[in-house]
Amino acid sequence: MRQIAASIMCADQFHLADELRRLEAADIQLLHCDVMDGVYVNNLALGPEYLTALRAATSIPLDIHLATVTPLKYVDMFQVAKPEYMSFHVEAASDAMEVIRRIKSYNIKPSIALNPETPVEAIFPYLDHVNMVLMMTVNPGFAGQEFNKNVLTKIAILKEKIKDNPYAPLIEVDGNINGHTVGLMRDALPDVFVLGTSTLFHQNDTYDYTTRSLKIWSEID
Template identity: 35%
Template sequence: MKHIIAPSILSADFANLQRDIEMINQSEADWFHVDVMDGVFVPNISFGFPVLKAVKAHAKKPLDVHLMIVNPEKYIQEFVDGGAAILTVHYEACTHLHRVVQMIKNAGCKACVALNPHTPVGLLKDILTDLDMVLVMSVNPGFGGQQFIHQAINKIIELRQMANEIHPELIIEVDGGVGISNIESLIKAGANAFVAGNAIFASSNPTQMIADLKNVDARSQQI
C-alpha cells in the first residue's frame, strides 16, 4: 500500500479556494484534509459547514475532516451529510469515546481518533479495533506552520507495533510539520497517511511538492 497524502486546505489561499481545490484534484494527492476548529478546544477558529460544503461541491477526492472541537457528537451527522468520508475526533474531547466512534460508523463514515502530543497511544488499545485510522498530532493543534515534535516518531512506532498485533489494517496518519525532510522517517516508523499544509501551499510548485511527498522511495516503506 502506497502512503496517502492529504493536503490541508487550512493552508490554501481562501481568496482562490476553488483554484487550490482544482490543483489538488489534478495532483497526486489522495484526500483533502479539512481542519474544523471551534476556538474552545483549540485557540483558533477555522471554518464550518458552509466552507465544507463548498469544498465538497468541487472536490473529486475524499474529504478527511478533522474536528478540533468540543462535543463533536452533536455534529457528526451534519458533517457526514456535508461530505466527510473520514471523520476524526480527539481523544481529549470525548468523555464517551466508544459511543462517539460508533455514532460515526453508524452514520456511514470512517472513524478516526486523534491524539494530542501529550496523550499516550496506549490509551487507545481497548478501542483500536473499532477504528479505521488514528491521527498522531506532531504539533499542538490549532495553528499551521508549527515545528514538528520529534517525540511523535516514537509514538508512531509504538502505535504501529500495537496495531500489528490487534489491527494490522489500521491507517496511521500524521499531522503537523510534515515535509520532504521528515516524511521518509515517518514512513519507516509506521505511518502511512500524511497531512501537509505549509509544505505544499508555501512551495513555489505545490503540485510538484505533492508528487515529491507521494513518491518518496517506496523501498523505505514498511506498510
C-alpha cells in the same frame, strides 16, 4: 500505499476553485479539513456550510478533523458534508465508543485523534473500531509549529501494536510534515501524510503540486 491529504485550511481561500483543480491534477487522495471551535483549540475554522460546498466542488474525498469539545454535537453538525473520514480527539470525548458509533451511523469512517503529549495507550481500546488514527505531531490549532519528535516513539509503538491485526487502522500524521520530518519516520512509516504550508501550499518555488507532493518521498525511497 502511502497517501497524501492536503490541509485545505492552508490553501489560498480567495482562489479555492483553482486550488482544487491543481490538487485534483496532482492526484491528492484526501482533503484534510480542520474544524476548530475556539474552545478545544485557540482558533476557529471551517464551518459546515463551507465543507458542504467543498464536497460539492471536488471529487477528492474529505477527511474532517474535529478539534472540538463535545464531539458528538459536531459529528451531527458536519455529517452533512459526507466525508470519507471523520476524526475526533480522544482527550475531548467522555465516551469515545459513543462517538465512534455515531460517526458510523452516518456511514462515515471513524478516526481517533490524539495530541503529542497524550500517551498512545489511550487509544488502544478503540483500535478495532476505527478506520484511522490521527497522530498529531504538533498541538492542534495553528500551522507552522515545530514537529514534536516525541511522537516518533508513539508511532513506532502503535505500529508494533497493530502489526498482526488484519483490520488495523491507517495511521495519519499531521503537523509540519515535509521531506525532513517524513525521513525521521522512515523506520515506522505512517500511511497518510497531511501536507500544508510547510510543503504544499504558498511555497516560493515553481513546482506544481504533483512535484511538491512527490518530493517528500525522496527522503525514504
